[in-house]
Amino acid sequence: MPESCFFIVSLALAAFSRPDMMHSYIVELKYAKYKDPENRVDELRLEGIAQTNRYADTDTVKNAIGTTQLHKIVVVYKGMEMRVCEEIVPLHETHN
Numbered sequence: 001m002p003e004s005c006f007f008i009v010s011l012a013l014a015a016f017s018r019p020d021m022m023h024s025y026i027v028e029l030k031y032a033k034y035k036d037p038e039n040r041v042d043e044l045r046l047e048g049i050a051q052t053n054r055y056a057d058t059d060t061v062k063n064a065i066g067t068t069q070l071h072k073i074v075v076v077y078k079g080m081e082m083r084v085c086e087e088i089v090p091l092h093e094t095h096n
Helices: 039-056 059-065
Strands: 008-013 023-032 069-078 081-088
Touching: 023 039, 023 059, 039 059, 039 069, 039 081
Parallel strands: 023 069
Antiparallel strands: 008 023, 069 081
């Protein structure tokens, strides 16, 4: 496999017609090779944020989540180490 390759795994998990579920999740998993430069983790984090936002804006996801609260999670691994695990919240929900 070429040195510049990395794996992207995208999962969209939603409350499919389950009235007892209150939360839905989009989890974007990204992987950088151990030998990749450090800035690759930041690049993958930004790509993950953009991808989760694109997924969340689709009619498929909007219909699937129904009235549940949607959580967008980005996880980035570099080699065997998890470097990023964060929930992406809209700017109006951040607390200063």
